[in-house]
Amino acid sequence: MGKATGFKEHARENLSYAPVADRITHFNEFARLPEDMCTQGARCMDCGIPFCHNGCPINNIIPDWNDAVYHGRWREALDVLHSTNNFPEFTGRICPAPCEEACTVNLIGDAVSIKNIELSIVEKGWQEGWITPQIAAKKTGKRVAVVGSGPAGMAASQQLARAGHDVVLFEKNDRIGGLMRYGIPNFKFDKSVIDRRMAQMRAEGVDFRVNSTVGGNVSAAELVNDFDAVILSGGAEKPRDLPVPGRELKGVHYAMEFLTLNTKRVLGDEIPEEEFISAAGKHVVVIGGGDTGSDCIGTSNRHGAESVTQLEILPKPDAKPNKLTTWPYYPMKLRTSTSQEEGCDRDWCVSTKRFIGDEHGHVQAIECVRVEWAQENGQWKLNEVAGSEFQLPAQLVTLAMGFVHPVHEGMLEELGVAKDGRGNVAANDQNYATSIDKVFTAGDMRRGQSLVVWAIREGRQCARAVDEFLMGTTTLPR
Ligand SMILES: Cc1cc2nc3c(=O)[nH]c(=O)nc-3n(C[C@H](O)[C@H](O)[C@H](O)COP(=O)(O)OP(=O)(O)OC[C@H]3O[C@@H](n4cnc5c(N)ncnc54)[C@H](O)[C@@H]3O)c2cc1C
Ligand code: SF4
Numbered sequence: 001m002g003k004a005t006g007f008k009e010h011a012r013e014n015l016s017y018a019p020v021a022d023r024i025t026h027f028n029e030f031a032r033l034p035e036d037m038c039t040q041g042a043r044c045m046d047c048g049i050p051f052c053h054n055g056c057p058i059n060n061i062i063p064d065w066n067d068a069v070y071h072g073r074w075r076e077a078l079d080v081l082h083s084t085n086n087f088p089e090f091t092g093r094i095c096p097a098p099c100e101e102a103c104t105v106n107l108i109g110d111a112v113s114i115k116n117i118e119l120s121i122v123e124k125g126w127q128e129g130w131i132t133p134q135i136a137a138k139k140t141g142k143r144v145a146v147v148g149s150g151p152a153g154m155a156a157s158q159q160l161a162r163a164g165h166d167v168v169l170f171e172k173n174d175r176i177g178g179l180m181r182y183g184i185p186n187f188k189f190d191k192s193v194i195d196r197r198m199a200q201m202r203a204e205g206v207d208f209r210v211n212s213t214v215g216g217n218v219s220a221a222e223l224v225n226d227f228d229a230v231i232l233s234g235g236a237e238k239p240r241d242l243p244v245p246g247r248e249l250k251g252v253h254y255a256m257e258f259l260t261l262n263t264k265r266v267l268g269d270e271i272p273e274e275e276f277i278s279a280a281g282k283h284v285v286v287i288g289g290g291d292t293g294s295d296c297i298g299t300s301n302r303h304g305a306e307s308v309t310q311l312e313i314l315p316k317p318d319a320k321p322n323k324l325t326t327w328p329y330y331p332m333k334l335r336t337s338t339s340q341e342e343g344c345d346r347d348w349c350v351s352t353k354r355f356i357g358d359e360h361g362h363v364q365a366i367e368c369v370r371v372e373w374a375q376e377n378g379q380w381k382l383n384e385v386a387g388s389e390f391q392l393p394a395q396l397v398t399l400a401m402g403f404v405h406p407v408h409e410g411m412l413e414e415l416g417v418a419k420d421g422r423g424n425v426a427a428n429d430q431n432y433a434t435s436i437d438k439v440f441t442a443g444d445m446r447r448g449q450s451l452v453v454w455a456i457r458e459g460r461q462c463a464r465a466v467d468e469f470l471m472g473t474t475t476l477p478r
Contacts, residue, residue, distance in 0.1 A: 030187060037116070040116065041068075052103050055099040090193065093188065096330070101328065106327065126196065134162050143165070145226075156442055161205045162204060220414040231440045231462055232441040240399070242352060244352055244354050257277060258398050287397065288401040293310055297310060350368045352368055353389065405423030415436055
């Protein structure tokens with residue numbers, strides 16, 4: 001696989017980025033792949049047990065496509081890649097790449113640049129016109145409704161259409177793509193990437209229905225009656241709130257409110273100024289240190305924020321964890337996103353006490369306190385540090401503290417589907433079946449907030465379970 005000595009001969013090459021001063025003037029993607037990806041493929045070392053397979057949630061067959069790329073067999077690489085992943089151009093852009101943490105070369109140096117190789121294979125596939133609709137040779141006459149068009153719903157729909165079923169994909173938003181459409185900003189993930197796949201899926205027979213809220217303007221009960229199977233892939237959309245004094249002030253928003261309006265405007269929608277949430281000229285405080293927080297930072301800097309501060313309640317992680325104790329798992333370590341590089345102050349072990357408003361009810365500042373974490377009876381406990389209160393100016397605050405579970409009101413309540421202890425739809429990862437006959441579930445709606453790569457895995461596996469349920473047997477891969 002690759003070249004046995006390649007990792008000794010060639011250094012890892014990373015993405016290159018447009019200069020900060022340039023890229024913050026627009027919302028376009030700014031990352032560029034290295035020129036010579038064949039050499040990067042050569043760095044795969046034939047390690048015997050490819051831990052990257054297990055590191056990757058969809059078990060991409062990484063050494064095989066690394067080898068094919070090294071030898072210039074791009075078409076073969078694409079076929080191997082598509083055998084496990086419907087949408088490598090999604091993961092190749094935004095996956096946190098747990099495969100690279102699990103790479104054996106990572107133990108002694110820089111991991112093989114697996115994610116970039118993945119992206120280069122699939123983008124070459126599109127350029128060469130190799131990615132075409134795979135239309136089912138025979139129709140089954142079975143109808144499947146999929147609710148929610150994020151990566152889980154898209155993957156399930158594509159697999160089921162290719163198996164010959166008539167698939168209708170219902171989406172409550174005005175555009176397809178779930179959090180990839182309105183959560184992740186264009187500068188990380190250009191939306192034409194979703195549109196390109198939609199065109200393929202449409203040709204394969206998927207019927208997309210936007211502005212269709214199941215449990216709202218589309219009856220959930222009727223869906224169950226009218227279709228042979230239903231998949232619930234509506235995500236985990238209930239955001240975690242911060243119920244401290246002043247939460248009701250103008251200018252304190254959930255991250256998704258801020259990000260969605262911005263992307264709609266970037267996509268050409270007319271958003272009246274009074275509805276739009278702008279960071280221009282404001283001191284912005286982002287509460288939450290994850291991907292969503294980073295996306296708020298990148299968006300705020302592109303609006304022309306006066307300052308951006310990101311607060312995290314957890315301690316600052318080490319920059320370099322001990323690989324011998326963490327490998328092949330995904331370690332907690334200090335990561336700096338491209339958005340954070342573009343300009344923001346980051347602070348850790350900070351908790352928010354209250355938001356302070358002006359006489360017009362608009363947030364002007366945020367009061368915080370430093371915290372310490374200590375273990376008591378094996379449980380981590382948070383203690384405020386006495387006298388450590390401080391204030392930050394803030395005319396815009398975005399709450400980016402994750403999601404607690406799916407929205408229960410509407411579809412889930414109408415169906416009366418059973419939930420697990422965390423409020424997600426209950427179903428195991430073998431048959432993805434819910435407590436209601438004919439109704440299945442996949443993605444964040446089943447597993448709680450997660451990643452695009454996990455959603456694709458769930459969509460594929462759920463599609464297999466549904467195909468087996470409908471036909472008694474299946475040839476779809478798990
Ligand atoms: C801001 C942000 C940034 C992120 N960045 C990354 C990243 O960089 N990398 C990564 O891997 N992951 C990232 N994630 C997480 C990732 O986007 C999700 O884990 C993933 O999209 C989940 O896929 P899903 O298909 O399960 O659900 P979703 O993508 O949430 O899609 C669910 C869809 O269902 C629709 N829906 C819900 N209820 C109904 C209903 N009743 N009727 C009709 N439609 C309905 C919703 O409108 C939505 O479009 C990010 C998340 C956020 C919020
Ligand atoms: S999908 Fe993610 S984990 Fe899997 S190979 Fe691609 S970058 Fe790695």
